[in-house]
Amino acid sequence: MGQITIEHRQTNEEKLSAIAPYTSLFRDALKEAHRLLASDIHIEPTTDGLQIRIRVNGDLYTYKELGVEHRQSFIQEVKRLSNLSIAISTRPQDSRLSLPSWNLALRVNSTPTLYGEKIVLRLLDMTTDFDLSTTSLSDDVITDLKIAATEKNGVIIISGPTGSGKSRTLFSLLNSLEKKTKNIVSLEDPIEYIFKGISQIEIKKSLSFADGLRAILRQDPDIILVGEIRDFETADLCFKAAATGHLVISTLHANSSTKVIERLKNMGVDEYMIQSNLKFSAAQRLVKKLCSYCAFVPNKEDLSNNPAFNLSSVRTQNHQGCSHCTNGITGRLPVMEYLTKNELKDAQNLKPKRSLRQECLNKANQGLIDYKEVLAYA
Ligand SMILES: [Zn+2]
CATH class of the missing domain: 3.40.50.300 (P-loop containing nucleotide triphosphate hydrolases)
Known part of the structure; x- marks a missing residue:
């Protein structure tokens, strides 16, 4: 009899829990944004690197700035974690991922800009009361x-x-x-x-x-x-x-x-x-x-x-x-x-x-x- 192998597909949460440096940088940004009840995270390539900003109560705050050497790798990692195709970088992409144990869902968009792809993540708090x-x-x-x-x-x-x-x-x-x-x-x-x-x-x-x-x-x-x-x-x-x-x-x-x-x-x-x-x-x-x-x-x-x-x-x-x-x-x-x-x-x-x-x-x-x-x- 042939053997049946059951492939274990990593959940979004499992992917996020890896200890690799770019993964943990993204995870920390997400944690901080969630803690501050932020509505969005902006990951933006700039002339000399990359900035991560968080929108809280309607205003954007700089969370972290990275050197140009990290720009491409970090963006690729965020795309991978967000279930966006890494192979596509010249046109906009959208995705949605849910993180049930965080009570959070993310709506993600990547769009090519002059210095690389800009990624904006909208945080949807699943505990929001519609009452x-x-x-x-x-x-x-x-x-x-x-x-x-x-x-x-x-x-x-x-x-x-x-x-x-x-x-x-x-x-x-x-x-x-x-x-x-x-x-x-x-x-x-x-x-x-x-x-x-x-x-x-x-x-x-x-x-x-x-x-x-x-x-x-x-x-x-x-x-x-x-x-x-x-x-x-x-x-x-x-x-x-x-x-x-x-x-x-x-x-x-x-x-x-x-x-x-x-x-x-x-x-x-x-x-x-x-x-x-x-x-x-x-x-x-x-x-x-x-x-x-x-x-x-x-x-x-x-x-x-x-x-x-x-x-x-x-x-x-x-x-x-x-x-x-x-x-x-x-x-x-x-x-x-x-x-x-x-x-x-x-x-x-x-x-x-x-x-x-x-x-x-x-x-x-x-x-x-x-x-x-x-x-x-x-
Ligand atoms: Zn106060």
Whole structure:
């Protein structure tokens, strides 16, 4: 009888645990990034070597710089560990790897630059809670969002730049709904987290948001999450789906809750369709949360010309930081400006129910964020 040999395929974790120097350098960077709750690691070839930077609370910090002699070998090792093809170096590559024992997944992209391939790893913390009550959104924002999601049909849009926490808000909203009696489908580019009770579809070259949406509409959906409205075709299909009895939840790139409507009009969506179907329009941002151990009371003179500040509770960032934080910051809080159905009725005079400035002022007066954040929304 022939012998059967079972080949042991190394897991991602086993590969990472090797003692080789470049492996441990990468492992240490990953550990440090994970410890700091970083969102990304950037591995970048430079004129004289290579730098590793980590994005924490929205800002990049240099973690390590290596000499030119290490550049190529380290990049090759990161590619190997990230399951990217080492043979390919002249075109972009993507991969995803999960590290279950770290409670972490990584989305990796390598792209050729002038001095070699730049690799960016997005860290996806698998312990992230998709629950509206743990998102740190204000209670009344959560209430209004939930009311909007009880609509049988309509469009809910949350706008904001990349990394403003829109997806976490939307998926937390979906999770708050009764999933057993509803057919909930999402179109995502790419899928980052897996959700029970939601049929998730990934956008690919051969499957655009519009293609996916047309297919979903033939599968008797109740609620559809469209990762992003980027073009007229998708926007038009979203509003037509809403008009025919579906609830559509999506994101869009716009600077404010009122600009969402402008942007939809510019894309070519019929004004009447927007007015009769848009049920909630919001703009979200993430604002740095002050470390409660080292934040300090600002100079009274800096606050005196602004009577809205509560002089006894406002705080400002201690850039030196302490053992409880990174540079005086411990994570970020979402703030949201929005128009509900009621405000949207008055199309000629759109006024958000809550502005980003008011939201920031509330949080600054609770000492949660730097009072200077409010001034950014003057
Ligand atoms: Zn601190």
